[in-house]
Amino acid sequence: MPTAGLYIHIPFCRIKCMYCDFYSITERDDDIPSFFKALLKEIQLCPIDTSKWKINTIFIGGGTPSLIHPDLIIKLINTLSEKFDISKVVEFTIEANPGEAEMESLKEFHDLGINRLSIGVQSLEPELLNFLTRNHSPSDVITTFENARKAGYNNINCDLIYNIPNQTIDIWKRDLQKVIDLQPDHISCYSLTVEKNTKLFRYVADGAITMPSDDESINYYEWTQSSLSNNNFVQYEISNWKKPNRECMHNIHYWKINPYLSFGPSAHSFDGEKRYSNVRSLDKYIRLIKEGKTPIDFSEDFSEKNFTNELIGFGLRISDGINLNRIPNKFKKSVKKSIEENQIKWGNYFIFEKDRLKLTNKGFAFSDAIAVDLMI
Numbered sequence: 105m106p107t108a109g110l111y112i113h114i115p116f117c118r119i120k121c122m123y124c125d126f127y128s129i130t131e132r133d134d135d136i137p138s139f140f141k142a143l144l145k146e147i148q149l150c151p152i153d154t155s156k157w158k159i160n161t162i163f164i165g166g167g168t169p170s171l172i173h174p175d176l177i178i179k180l181i182n183t184l185s186e187k188f189d190i191s192k193v194v195e196f197t198i199e200a201n202p203g204e205a206e207m208e209s210l211k212e213f214h215d216l217g218i219n220r221l222s223i224g225v226q227s228l229e230p231e232l233l234n235f236l237t238r239n240h241s242p243s244d245v246i247t248t249f250e251n252a253r254k255a256g257y258n259n260i261n262c263d264l265i266y267n268i269p270n271q272t273i274d275i276w277k278r279d280l281q282k283v284i285d286l287q288p289d290h291i292s293c294y295s296l297t298v299e300k301n302t303k304l305f306r307y308v309a310d311g312a313i314t315m316p317s318d319d320e321s322i323n324y325y326e327w328t329q330s331s332l333s334n335n336n337f338v339q340y341e342i343s344n345w346k347k348p349n350r351e352c353m354h355n356i357h358y359w360k361i362n363p364y365l366s367f368g369p370s371a372h373s374f375d376g377e378k379r380y381s382n383v384r385s386l387d388k389y390i391r392l393i394k395e396g397k398t399p400i401d402f403s404e405d406f407s408e409k410n411f412t413n414e415l416i417g418f419g420l421r422i423s424d425g426i427n428l429n430r431i432p433n434k435f436k437k438s439v440k441k442s443i444e445e446n447q448i449k450w451g452n453y454f455i456f457e458k459d460r461l462k463l464t465n466k467g468f469a470f471s472d473a474i475a476v477d478l479m480i
């Protein structure tokens with residue numbers, strides 16, 4: 105029985121951060137009730153048979169779900185439990201922005217069974233928060249973190265961003281240490297990525313902003329790896345570090361190509377046979393569901409070749425590596441051949457055991473390039 109996850113996308117935010125390409129919108133709080141009506145209907149009408157899955161994670165992400173009133177989260181959980189067997193859920197995450205998660209809401213979410221909080225810290229340097237157009241101060245981070253502990257969360261993640269223009273390695277060292285000192289259970293460190301359709305993209309294209317060089321990026325990354333390892337965080341994915349038993353089980357579903365169903369505008373799902381995704385626009389999402397139509401606007405069958413290449417792409421991201429026994433028989437030979445051909449170029453960065461291929465710590469910095477070379 106495969107394990108599986110449920111994801112809910114809440115698109116509302118107070119501000120649109122200049123680097124963010126996730127589907128999120130501002131000044132639309134009046135539409136929250138009609139969004140929830142559509143969301144609950146989408147869940148109720150979901151045609152996928154999940155009786156053979158063990159659903160063990162739920163993730164409410166965004167956007168900024170911590171802004172949502174707990175009464176609506178109760179309705180959401182009730183609808184999920186009427187539709188799916190969520191009795192085996194052991195990890196239930198909600199994302200929170202610093203300063204945008206009231207103590208009362210944090211407590212109520214926890215009382216509802218939400219047992220993991222993911223806080224978008226990003227940076228603790230006022231100038232960098234400003235540059236990233238974040239809506240919070242460093243002290244909001246500390247307050248939200250402390251409130252979360254008081255509310256009873258014993259599984260807290262902090263998201264951080266490095267590789268920011270005008271960030272120095274010393275600022276990053278200081279920020280990371282401050283977050284380590286808070287003693288979270290999990291830390292995600294993401295390299296600032298220039299996504300199309302963001303203000304950051306336009307600034308970089310216009311030459312108004314210059315991103316750090318590749319050498320600088322690798323320097324940030326290697327320092328992150330050694331600092332977190334020295335503080336007893338275990339790296340289990342390119343951008344993710346955990347304390348014992350505190351890996352994000354939900355994200356592991358994505359990386360191990362387990363099934364997951366997602367709801368809300370822009371949400372992506374994988375039902376074990378096909379990948380599909382919803383329209384991004386909130387208005388279109390609400391309208392389609394109101395008219396009794398599907399909000400899905402993209403669907404793709406999952407060929408054995410796709411599966412093989414995803415096993416390679418995602419498998420190289422995680423410390424467990426690729427389980428070569430999962431490669432479909434008809435592609436086993438080509439994958440082995442591809443690994444052998446890449447021994448000279450990348451051999452120092454991967455470890456090839458009998459039925460497993462994994463990257464070394466140094467190899468993580470090159471995982472995308474290695475994956476492209478290995479794919480068939």
Ligand SMILES: C[S@@+](CC[C@H](N)C(=O)[O-])C[C@H]1O[C@@H](n2cnc3c(N)ncnc32)[C@H](O)[C@@H]1O
Pocket residue numbers: 123124125126166167168199200201202223224225226263264265294295296297298299
């Ligand atoms: C979509 S956000 C949602 C969480 C929450 N709204 C927040 O901003 O804190 C999830 C995480 O993705 C990361 N992220 C988003 N855009 C990114 C980018 N362009 N480069 C690197 N990390 C990014 C941030 O660390 C963020 O915490």
Ligand code: SF4
Pocket residue numbers: 116117118119120121124125126128166167168201224
């Ligand atoms: S980074 Fe978070 S708060 Fe900022 S726009 Fe994206 S989802 Fe909203």
